[in-house]
Amino acid sequence: MLTTNFLDFDFENPFMNASGVHCMTIKELDELSTSAAGAYIMKSATPEKRAGNSEPRYYDVPLGSINSMGLPNLGFEYYLEYALKQQENTKRPLFFSVAGMSVAENIAMLKEIEASDFAGVTELNLSCPNVPGKPQVAYDFELTEETLNQVFTFFTKPLGVKLPPYFDMAHFDQMAEILNKYPLAYVNSINSIGNGLYIDTTSDQVVIKPKEGFGGIGGQYVKPTALANVRAFYTRLKPEIKIIGTGGILTGQDAYEHLLCGATMLQVGTQLQKEGPAIFERLTKELASIMTLKGYQTIDEFRGKLKVID
Known part of the structure; x- marks a missing residue:
């Protein structure tokens, strides 16, 4: 029922971390690999x-989370070595x-991936947004285009891009x-x-140390913005560029709404941090229940079919 075709592969369900x-360590990645998630992604590598x-640098708040992690990771070679070994077994x-x-x-890094035997998705x-003193490339449209121009002079493997939220129709x-x-996959x-x-209202103090308390907001707070961005890009991008919907997925209903807006795969962040990998079993059951209630046999029957008011 939840089978999702993405880049010519049938995943058991659309959920990912x-x-x-x-996803920092091999231990955590292995736990994701044996969870009910349909797929998983490694820590962003430097x-x-x-x-x-x-x-x-991370703090759970009632409706989500705030963080300013600063890209902690174990380095590009660590994750590439893991990926090459893991793909032999799956x-x-x-x-x-x-x-x-x-x-x-x-x-x-992309040149190294291109030259390697890695056969997955990059x-x-x-x-x-959480690296002090570093602006986001994706808010600089000229730099974004310049970057992609360079990338696609040599990169031939499936490639997607992670984007920040946009708030203006002109920016969409x-x-x-x-x-x-560009020939982007997603x-x-x-x-x-x-x-x-x-x-923190008890201490009158911010809850994270970096950037004097400023940090990225996730969880329930961001779902309306996430849905808007998924929908905006679903209706503007060419059909071969798929959408991974991320932001505010706590329940199967949240997942259903992302799919209704046009997402093909779904990523879970804050709530995974709070619940651990067992969350994927709960989410798949909840999404399947909603689909059954609405009479859907497959996700493709409703994906992207958000109704508007005439």
Whole structure:
């Protein structure tokens, strides 16, 4: 019932982790691989190992989370070595995420992936709002186009891009016009809403240390923005560019709404952090129940068929 065709592979269901959550170490990745998730993605890699920002840098709040992680990861070679070993034991495509601190670093890592035996899907993270002093590439339309121009002079494997949220119809139009120029496999929308602030009312203090408490917001707070971005890109991108919907998925109903807006795959971040990999079993059951109640046998029967008011 939940089988999802994505890049010519039938995944058992559309659920994945969001890169950055429960995917830092081999142990965590192995736990995802044996969970009920249809697929999983590795931690966004930088060329060298990074410790990330000072702690506390993540905080659970009642309606979601706030974080300023600073891309902690074990380095590009760590994840590539894992991916190459893991793909020998599975037919399911692996998702590999890269997030360099510059365009040059991204190009260098993508060239290594292109030259390697990695046969899965690569995600280029153009949305890293939590690195102090570093702007987001995806909010600079000229730099985004320049980056993709360079990438597609040599990269031939399946590639998607992770995007931040946009808030203006003109920006949806501009970014879609750029993305439609390239043979992208998908866009992943959205990353966290950047530079929120949460206050501990007992201490009158911010709850995370980096950037004087400013951090990316995830969870229930962001679902309406995530749905809007999924819908905006679904209706603007050429059909061969699929959408991975990310943001505010706590329940099967949230997942259903992302699919209704046009997503093909779904990533779970904050709630995975709170519940652990067991969440995927719950989400698949809840989504299947909703589909049964509505009389749907497959996701394709309702995916993208959001109704508007005449």
